[in-house]
Amino acid sequence: MTTQQTSRHAAPVIASHTRQLGAPQAAWLVAEREISTKLRSKAFLISTGVLLLLVLGAVLFSGIASNVGGFDGPTKVAVVAEAAEVGEQLSPDAFEVTEVANRAAAEQAVLGEKVDAAIVTGGEGPIGLTVLGSDSTPIGLVQALSATPQVELLNPTTENPMLAYFIAIAFGIVFMMSAMTFGTTIAQSVVEEKQTRIVEILLATVSARSILAGKILGNSILALGQVVAIAALTSVGMLATGQDLLLGELGTALIWFAILFAFGFVLLASLYAALASLVSRQEDVASAVSPVMWLVMIPYIAIIVFNTNVKVLAIMSYIPFSAPVGMPMRLYLGIAEWWEPIVSLGILFASIAVVWWLGARIYERSILRTGAKVKLKDALTAKE
Numbered sequence: 001m002t003t004q005q006t007s008r009h010a011a012p013v014i015a016s017h018t019r020q021l022g023a024p025q026a027a028w029l030v031a032e033r034e035i036s037t038k039l040r041s042k043a044f045l046i047s048t049g050v051l052l053l054l055v056l057g058a059v060l061f062s063g064i065a066s067n068v069g070g071f072d073g074p075t076k077v078a079v080v081a082e083a084a085e086v087g088e089q090l091s092p093d094a095f096e097v098t099e100v101a102n103r104a105a106a107e108q109a110v111l112g113e114k115v116d117a118a119i120v121t122g123g124e125g126p127i128g129l130t131v132l133g134s135d136s137t138p139i140g141l142v143q144a145l146s147a148t149p150q151v152e153l154l155n156p157t158t159e160n161p162m163l164a165y166f167i168a169i170a171f172g173i174v175f176m177m178s179a180m181t182f183g184t185t186i187a188q189s190v191v192e193e194k195q196t197r198i199v200e201i202l203l204a205t206v207s208a209r210s211i212l213a214g215k216i217l218g219n220s221i222l223a224l225g226q227v228v229a230i231a232a233l234t235s236v237g238m239l240a241t242g243q244d245l246l247l248g249e250l251g252t253a254l255i256w257f258a259i260l261f262a263f264g265f266v267l268l269a270s271l272y273a274a275l276a277s278l279v280s281r282q283e284d285v286a287s288a289v290s291p292v293m294w295l296v297m298i299p300y301i302a303i304i305v306f307n308t309n310v311k312v313l314a315i316m317s318y319i320p321f322s323a324p325v326g327m328p329m330r331l332y333l334g335i336a337e338w339w340e341p342i343v344s345l346g347i348l349f350a351s352i353a354v355v356w357w358l359g360a361r362i363y364e365r366s367i368l369r370t371g372a373k374v375k376l377k378d379a380l381t382a383k384e
Contacts, residue, residue, distance in 0.1 A: 023207060023209070023210045023213075026205075026206045026207070026210040026214070027210045027211075027213040027214040027217060028214065028217070029214065030202075030206070030210065030211055030213075030214020030215060030217075030218065031213075031214040031215070031217040031218035031221065032218065033214070033218070034189070034214065034215055034217075034218025034219055034222075035218045035221060035222060038185065038218075038219075038222055047181075048226060048229075051177070051226075051230075052229060052230065052233055055230050055233055055234060055237075056233045056234075056236075056237050059233070059234050059237030059238060059241070059243075060237050060240065060241055062166075062241075062243075074092070074093065074094055074095050074096040075094060075095050075096070075116045075117065075138065075140055075141060076095075076096045076098065076114070076115040076116045076117075077090065077095050077096065077097050077098070077115055077116065077117050077118065077119060077141060078097075078098050078099075078100045078105070078106045078109045078110065078114075078115040078117075078118040078119070079097055079098070079099055079100070079106075079118070079119045080099075080100055080101070080102055080103060080105075080106055080118075080119070080120050080121060081099060081100075081101065081102075082121045083119050083120065083121055083129060084099055086119055086129065086145070087099065087119065090141075090144055091144070094140065094144065095141070095144065098115060100118070103120045103121075103122075106118035106119075106120050106132055107132060110132050110133065110134050111134060113134070116133075116134075116138060116141075117131055117132060117133050117138035117141045118131070118132040119131055119132075119141075120132060127145070129145070131145075136163065139242075139243065143242045161308060164307050164308050164329075164332075164333065165304070165307055167250070167307075167329070167332060168303045168304050168307035168325075168329055169304055171257060171303060171325045171328055171329060172299070172300040172301075172303045172304055172325055173300070174227060174230055174257075174261075175261060175296075175299065175300060175324055175325050176296055176297065176299075176300040178223050178226055178227055178261070178265070179223070179261075179264075179265055179268055179296045180293065180296055181223075182219045182220075182222060182223040182226075182265065182269070183219075183265075183268050183269060183272040183289070183292060183296070184272070184285075184289070185219055186215055186216070186219050186269055186272045186273050186276070187272045187273065187275070187276035187285050187288070187289050188276075188282060188285055189215060190215070190273050190276040190277050190363075190367070191276050191277075191279060191280065191281065191282055191284075191285050192282070194277065194280055194367055194368075194370065195280055195281065195282070195370075199211070199367055199368070200368065203367075203368070208360070208363055208364040208367055209360050209363075209364065212270075212273055212359070212360055212363045215269075215273055216266055216269040216270060216273065219265075219269055220262065220265050220266050220269060223261075223262075223265050224258070224261070224262045224265070227257075227258055227261050227262075228258060231254050231257070231258060234254070235247055235254075249332065250332055252331050253328040253329070253331040253332040254328070256327060256328050256331055256341045257324060257325075257328040259341075259345065260323050260324040260327060260328070260341070260344065260345065260348065261324040263345065263348050263349065263352060264320065264321065264323060264324040264348060266352055266356075267320055267321070267348065267351055267352050267355050268292060268295065268296065268321070270352070270355045270356050270359035270360075271289075271291075271292045271295070271355060271359060272289055272292055273359060273363060274358070274359035274360075274362040274363050274366075275288045275289050275291065275292060275362070275376075276288055276289055277362060277363045277366040277367045277374075277379075278362070278366050278373055278374040278375075278376065278379060279373050279374075280369075280370045280371060280373075284373060288373070295321045296321075298321075298322070299316065299321060299322035299324075299325050299326070300325070302316060302322060302326075303316070303322075303325040303326065303329060307329060308333070310335055313326050313329055313330050313333075313335070314326075314330070317330055317336065317340065317344050318343070318344055318347055320347060320348050320351040320352075323344045323345075323347070323348055327340065327341050327344050358380070361379070361380060362376070362379045362380060365378075365379045365380075366379045
């Protein structure tokens with residue numbers, strides 16, 4: 001059964017069940033229809049499975065690469081004379097050990113970038129050692145030791161630019177792919193129902209706002225489910241490859257990414273549905289929703305280009321369309337105060353209220369108008 005056939009079959013079913021239902025119940029029934037239709041789509045299930053496998057593969061590959069020293073050869077490690085035995089226990093394939101006289105010499109070697117990390121005596125850990133790093137925790141070395149030592153960063157204000165770059169790409173890709181995939185689904189669904197006049201059957205018993213709310217709710221649940229699945233697989237992959245320290249650094253950022261994405265997608269979905277209702281043919285969907293596409297693409301590009309730019313990231317954190325990637329990145333870098341994500345979420349809530357009001361107005365005044373594309377000005381100013 002095709003998607004169009006499924007929609008035609010589901011429409012009278014929804015109509016028959018909504019005669020005695022209020023707006024919330026009707027919206028939820030529409031949402032259930034959106035979810036079930038998508039879950040019956042083989043293309044959706046296959047693409048989601050492939051995406052999750054790619055994410056898990058990338059995490060496992062990066063973890064294995066870091067454990068064997070990556071692609072730059074063995075990790076260079078300085079060891080003070082008192083800890084020489086520890087240096088001898090390290091795998092020569094993964095670590096290149098150099099003995100130094102004392103801690104001062106070890107610090108100089110690390111800061112001078114002669115070595116990637118250093119091992120010195122002392123520390124609160126059970127083995128009485130401390131690992132010295134420059135701008136980030138030398139995860140491979142820490143994992144190679146028999147017990148977790150105390151870690152001190154000699155230059156903590158400088159972030160690892162390469163790691164920050166890859167994390168920015170990860171946030172940007174997940175945001176862009178999920179937002180565009182499910183946003184396009186909403187737009188195509190709106191036009192399909194308008195083109196086949198299924199929406200006329202639905203409007204006989206369900207208000208236009210209930211239909212719109214149901215579509216946004218159903219696809220938002222699917223989009224959030226995909227993001228949560230990606231975050232869960234990423235966490236499992238990191239734990240399986242011993243990247244628990246990096247996972248600890250990313251924990252808060254991942255949680256806020258999921259939260260901000262969930263509400264940020266509601267904002268985008270409202271726009272997708274409203275703009276799609278202006279046209280009556282599937283061929284016109286892409287041009288109709290192109291402004292929203294840019295609102296998805298610009299944050300993706302910006303987070304990659306400005307992944308360590310403090311000022312740009314701060315601005316992105318408070319713009320509703322870029323907050324889902326800007327704020328988590330700042331949390332990972334440690335440059336955001338605890339209250340800033342809450343403020344960003346508050347701004348997002350206010351933006352959703354405004355966009356929902358405008359989107360519902362456009363949808364109500366355009367969904368039954370077929371033929372030529374409805375002008376945005378006409379949809380906003382037309383009388384009910």
